[in-house]
Structure formats: structure tokens, C-alpha cells
Amino acid sequence: MNVTAQLEPIEESVRRAPALIRYLGEGDYVTRRYVSQGAEMNTGDYFDYACEVRDGMTIRDHFTLDTHGFVLGKHRSAIADFHDKPAVDAAYLAEVENLVTRLSGASRTAAQGWMIRTSADLSARAKQKVEGYQHSGGIQPPAGEAHVDYNEITGQRAAARVYADRFADGPGYKRYICFSLWRTFSPGPQDWPLAVCDGRTVSDEETASNTLFVVDEFPTGDALTAPVEGEDQMIAATIFRHRERHRWWYFSNMQADDVLLFKFQDSDHSVTWRCPHTAFHDTSLPDAKIRESIEVRCIAYFE
Known part of the structure; x- marks a missing residue:
């Protein structure tokens, strides 16, 4: 794919917001993401650009x-x-x-x-001891760095496993796309x-690949x-x-009626097949409010 896609005139005409986007540094790291209730952490060195x-x-x-790799739609939820x-x-x-x-x-x-994600203070929730924490259906902070939720082997395995589980009588699929469907439900901006x-x-x-570890408590020191x-x-x-x-x-x-659909992984690499994403602190608009959002991971199949 072309990684220097030219901006179209309509894309040049829009307003721009300053941002600090967090990326992995250029060093050689063991890259892991640990998640627990109300908190997430990465190994490796990350820097704001x-x-x-x-x-x-x-x-x-x-x-x-x-x-x-993304599209903004309209949908009113019940x-x-x-x-x-x-x-x-x-x-839902x-x-x-x-x-x-x-x-x-x-x-x-x-x-x-x-998963619900919010910019509200979750420090009290993160301090609670939870046995058998499951990384689904809870409340977490916004994403902290540029990422895509799957690497290729994770997406391939998820697509095969989910299809076999949900559509065992189906004819099989020629293409799959792993998506996130994301919406805010707090007032804007x-x-x-x-x-x-x-x-x-x-x-x-x-x-780089960032292995997921779901834990009750974060490891420390060399154990990280x-x-x-x-x-x-692993995932x-x-x-x-x-x-x-x-x-x-x-x-x-x-x-709340705006829905952002973006790709984690498309098995068809002849089109744009993934979409990095992250949260950023928007200082460009007055009276910004705490963000609350809900995201759903899903896999679409083309049979």
C-alpha cells in the first residue's frame, strides 16, 4: 500500500487541532500490555509527539x-x-x-x-482488589498510545474461532474484517x-506486537x-x-447518534486494511466535557 497518500483538496480545507500522540520509542523492547480493573499499563518506553x-x-x-480505514455513520440506539x-x-x-x-x-x-471508556478519574476503581478480572463489559480509561487492537495472527485466529462458534452451519467466508464500533454518549465536545x-x-x-496480559494485579520489577x-x-x-x-x-x-467504525484488520490487503487509533487531549475547543464512550469489538464476514 502507498504510505504517502496525497491529501485531497477537501481534506486540506478542514480545521486542525494540536495534539500529543503517544508512540513506542525507537529502542528494542519487550512490549506487553497489562490490564486490570480501571487501569492499563505498557512495558517499553513511550514518548509524546x-x-x-x-x-x-x-x-x-x-x-x-x-x-x-474508517467511516462515520449515524445510528440511534435503543x-x-x-x-x-x-x-x-x-x-446493544x-x-x-x-x-x-x-x-x-x-x-x-x-x-x-x-467496554466503556471514560476520561473521569478511575483511580479508586483501580485500587479495588478483583479476583478473576475479565477485560470485557467494564470501565477503563481512554486508550493511551497509537495502536491497533490485533496483530495479524490474533485477527486470523479470532475470525476463525468466532465463525466456527457463531456460524457453524455457514458456508465459510472469503473475507473477514475485525472492527471496532465506537460512540460517545456524554455531551460534547x-x-x-x-x-x-x-x-x-x-x-x-x-x-511491534504488544502481548495482552489480563491480570488481577500488575506485576512489578523484572516480572514485567x-x-x-x-x-x-498469544493475543x-x-x-x-x-x-x-x-x-x-x-x-x-x-x-450519541454518531458512530465511528474502524478497522483492526481486514483480510483483504488490496485495500486499506487497518486503522491505528488513540485518544488525545483536545485543547482546541472551549468547555470540553468528560468523555464517556462505548466500544464494541466485532468481526464482519463476507461469505
Whole structure:
């Protein structure tokens, strides 16, 4: 793929917000992501780089999944309160499956799980002792660094496993796309909105895999990076090192009916097949408010 995609005139015309985007440093690190209730941490050294994030809200209909790796749609949810966990479990995942199937043109979609993320203070929650913490259906802080939630082997295995589990009688699939469907449900403008990177402007050379460890308590000292047998086969994200060519976008002042769909991994590499993303502190708009958002991981299948 071309990693120096030329900006179109309509993309040059938009407002830009200053941002600090956190990237993995250039060194050689053991890269792991540990998550527990209300908190997440990475090994390796990360650094904040001054970037511009273009505001795509005024040209929202310009973006497409196969060109940019993300698209902004409209959808009114029947969920009145996204903090009502039983209601979200009962109805929202089905909503997302229907919506993603429509937005992507897939044959069908399987939702995997959801997470609320907020810029509110979660320090008290993080101090609570939780046995058997599960990284789904909870509340976590916004994403802290440029990443894609899957590396290739993780996406391939997830697609095969989920299809076999959900659609065992199906004809099989020619293509799959691992997605996130993301919306805010707090009033705008958001203080820590989500930024997405034009997938045409990234390449493999600046990537590393970041293995996921779900833990009750964070390890300390040498235990953070001690060797783990079979780690190269474990669930892992893709993280990125900074490159000037990366082109970041966000959609300011998102409302609850705005939904941002972006790719973790598309098995079709002839189109834009992944979309790095992260939160950033938006200082460009007055009266920014605490962000609350809900994200759903899902896999769309083309049969």
C-alpha cells in the first residue's frame, strides 16, 4: 500500500487541532500490555509527539472504509443508559451486529464484547482488589498510545474461532474484517476524543506486537518483562513508532447518534486494511466535557 497518500483538496480545507500522540520509542523492547480493573499499563518506553489532528466532522461523508480505514455513520440506539450492563448485554450487541453488517456490506457480523471508556478519574476503581478480572463489559480509561487492537495472527485466529462458534452451519467466508464500533454518549465536545489514523499512511516497518496480559494485579520489577513461553502465539495488539507521514483525524463534538467504525484488520490487503487509533487531549475547543464512550469489538464476514 502507498504510505504517502496525497491529501485531497477537501481534506486540506478542514480545521486542525494540536495534539500529543503517544508512540513506542525507537529502542528494542519487550512490549506487553497489562490490564486490570480501571487501569492499563505498557512495558517499553513511550514518548509524546506533537502532531496535528484534522477535524473531519464538516466532511464526514468523505471517508470510506476501504480508502481511509474508517467511516462515520449515524445510528440511534435503543439503549437509554449505557451504564445499564444487563441492558447493553441484552440488546446493544445485536444492534451493533446489524449496524456493522450494513455499514460494511458484509454478509453477517458477530459482536465479541464491549467496554466503556471514560476520561473521569478511575483511580479508586483501580485500587479495588478483583479476583478473576475479565477485560470485557467494564470501565477503563481512554486508550493511551497509537495502536491497533490485533496483530495479524490474533485477527486470523479470532475470525476463525468466532465463525466456527457463531456460524457453524455457514458456508465459510472469503473475507473477514475485525472492527471496532465506537460512540460517545456524554455531551460534547469531548475532552479526550478518539483519533484515527489514515491507514494508507502506515506500514509494517514502524510496528511491534504488544502481548495482552489480563491480570488481577500488575506485576512489578523484572516480572514485567520476564520471558513467557509461547508469548509469540498469544493475543497481541500492534503498536506503532512515530512517523511524520501518519495522518490523524477525529470528529469533534460527536453526539450519541454518531458512530465511528474502524478497522483492526481486514483480510483483504488490496485495500486499506487497518486503522491505528488513540485518544488525545483536545485543547482546541472551549468547555470540553468528560468523555464517556462505548466500544464494541466485532468481526464482519463476507461469505
